[in-house]
Every structure is written in structure tokens, then in C-alpha cells.
Amino acid sequence: xxxxxxxxxxxxxxxxxxxxxxxxxxxxxxxxxxxxxxxxxxxxxxxxxxxxxxxxx
Amino acid sequence: xxxxxxxxxxxxxxxxxxxxxxxxxxxxxxxxxxxxxxxxxxxxxxxxxxxxxxxxxxxxxxxxxxxxxxxxxxxxxxxxxxxxxxxxxxxxxxxxxxxxxxxxxxxxxxxxxxxxxxxxxxxxxxxxxxxxxxxxxxxxxxxxxxxxxxxxxxxxxxxxxxxxxxxxxxxxxxxxxxxxxxxxxxxxxxxxxxxxxxxxxxxxxxxxxxxxxxxxxxxxxxxxxxxxxxxxxxxxxxxxxxx
Numbered sequence: 001x002x003x004x005x006x007x008x009x010x011x012x013x014x015x016x017x018x019x020x021x022x023x024x025x026x027x028x029x030x031x032x033x034x035x036x037x038x039x040x041x042x043x044x045x046x047x048x049x050x051x052x053x054x055x056x057x
Numbered sequence: 058x059x060x061x062x063x064x065x066x067x068x069x070x071x072x073x074x075x076x077x078x079x080x081x082x083x084x085x086x087x088x089x090x091x092x093x094x095x096x097x098x099x100x101x102x103x104x105x106x107x108x109x110x111x112x113x114x115x116x117x118x119x120x121x122x123x124x125x126x127x128x129x130x131x132x133x134x135x136x137x138x139x140x141x142x143x144x145x146x147x148x149x150x151x152x153x154x155x156x157x158x159x160x161x162x163x164x165x166x167x168x169x170x171x172x173x174x175x176x177x178x179x180x181x182x183x184x185x186x187x188x189x190x191x192x193x194x195x196x197x198x199x200x201x202x203x204x205x206x207x208x209x210x211x212x213x214x215x216x217x218x219x220x221x222x223x224x225x226x227x228x229x230x231x232x233x234x235x236x237x238x239x240x241x242x243x244x245x246x247x248x249x250x251x252x253x254x255x256x257x258x259x260x261x262x263x264x265x266x267x268x269x270x271x272x273x274x275x276x277x278x279x280x281x282x283x284x285x286x287x288x289x290x291x292x293x294x295x296x297x298x299x300x
Contacts, residue, residue, distance in 0.1 A: 004107040004108075005172075006107065009108060009171060009172050013114060013169065016165070021270065024157050028277045028278055028281060031285075035285055039291070042292070
């Protein structure tokens with residue numbers, strides 16, 4: 001693959017796209033873990049929604 | 058599963074848990090094919106040379122920048138008109154994704170513009186209207202963070218989203234309405250695309266890959282938002298029990 005005289009611009013465009021997409025994925029995974037951890041902590045302390053039993057069923 | 062059942066957040070979460078792994082696999086597979094086609098198979102453009110490779114990420118991000126706002130606008134109608142319980146969840150989850158895709162559209166366009174136009178930025182209709190779209194995304198994100206009550210924030214964000222939707226036709230037709238360095242539509246236009254199939258096919262595959270990426274991230278972000286609201290509800294219950 002020969003990128004010619006403007007290789008820097010092409011590589012920079014793909015690198016930034018990769019970084020932003022990776023950042024989005026990382027943020028969503030971290031957010032999911034944080035919410036699940038907080039929910040688990042609250043439920044461990046005996047705080048649960050009234051509808052949770054019905055919804056699971 | 059009937060469509061109406063998806064209005065139930067628990068059933069929606071169950072569906073997301075089942076669908077998400079398949080979407081991840083499909084996204085990775087289509088990206089692999091798209092990047093192979095874009096970087097190794099597609100020929101250089103006879104005028105732009107290898108810089109045409111930037112198009113394979115710039116154009117899908119431009120499509121998604123507008124598509125995310127369309128999704129948010131439909132969700133805004135769902136919030137204001139139909140009061141669908143997942144509408145504002147969908148709108149809130151789409152906003153940061155739309156902002157990221159718009160940012161990538163602007164940045165990759167700038168990196169493509171410098172070698173082709175001789176400038177990173179020009180204040181023409183297309184670039185300026187996309188910049189306005191980016192600012193609107195930031196405004197919606199700021200609104201969601203500023204108003205603490207989710208239902209009030211949802212109404213305010215929905216109104217702002219519908220007002221901002223006026224910008225979408227301006228972006229689309231800006232290249233026809235005003236003199237611009239930006240080229241007119243080459244794919245989504247009346248009549249056949251003006252791009253040769255050797256470049257069009259990789260572009261469409263990359264477009265599909267980014268669309269799958271959006272769908273995957275949007276569903277995952279909606280799941281997070283539902284969980285966040287459950288946490289909020291439990292904390293309110295905890296506070297009431299302690300009072």
C-alpha cells in the first residue's frame with residue numbers, strides 16, 4: 001500500500017477515527033460496569049425495586 | 058416478541074443482552090471487510106491520489122452525524138407526543154455518539170481538505186452547517202447534564218432537538234444553495250451515484266460497518282441509561298427510607 005506524498009494526513013485521519021471509536025467503546029464498557037457495580041451494592045444493602053420480582057418472573 | 062413489549066425496559070434489556078453479542082461480531086466482520094477493501098483493494102483517485110482513502114471514514118461519519126440527529130428527532134417526537142418510556146433513553150444515548158461522529162466528520166474532512174483545497178477549514182455553507190450541528194450536539198449534552206430530573210431534561214432536550222432538526226436540510230442542500238469548495242452529493246442524490254463502483258463498493262461497506270457500530274453502541278448506551286435510572290430510583294428510595 002503506497003500512500004503517496006500525503007500519507008501523514010491519511011494516517012492521522014485513520015488514527016483519530018480509531019482513537020475516538022476506541023474511546024466511545026471504552027467509555028460505554030466502563031459506564032456499564034460502574035452502573036452494574038452500583039446496582040449490586042445497593043441491592044446488597046437490601047434496597048431493591050418493588051417491581052423487580054414481578055419483572056424477573 | 059411483540060413490538061409493544063419493548064416499551065418495557067426490563068424486556069428491552071433482555072433483548073439487548075441477546076442481540077448485542079451478534080451485533081458486535083457483525084460489526085467487527087464488516088469493518089474487517091470494509092477496511093480491507095478501502096485500504097488494499099480500492100484504487101487511488103485519478104485526481105486526489107491516495108487521499109481518497111480518507112473518504113472511506115469521512116463520508117460514513119458525515120452520514121452518521123446526520124442520522125444520529127434524525128434518530129434523536131424521532132425519539133423527541135416519541136417523548137413529546139407518544140410519551141414512549143424508552144424514547145428519551147434513546148435520545149440521550151444517541152447524543153454523545155452523534156457528537157463523536159460529527160467531530161470525526163469535521164476532523165477527517167479537515168485532514169482531507171488541507172492537501173486537496175490547501176486549507177484545513179473554510180467558512181462555507183457545508184462546513185459551517187456541520188459545525189453548527191456539532192455545537193447543537195454539545196448543547197443537548199449540556200442540557201442533559203444540567204437538568205437533574207430526567208423527565209424535565211427529556212422535554213427540554215426534545216424541544217432543542219426538534220429545533221435543531223431545521224439544520225439537517227441546510228446541511229444537505231448547502232452545497233447547492235451557496236458557493237462552496239465542498240463537492241456536491243455523489244452517492245445520496247437523485248439519479249445514479251457519480252463514483253466508480255471500485256470506490257463506491259468499499260465506501261458502502263464502510264458505511265454499513267459504521268451503521269452497525271452506531272447500532273451496537275446505541276443499544277449498549279441505552280442499556281447503561283436504563284441501569285443509571287434504576288440506580289437513581291434506588292437511591293431515592295434509600296433517601297426516603299432514611300428520612
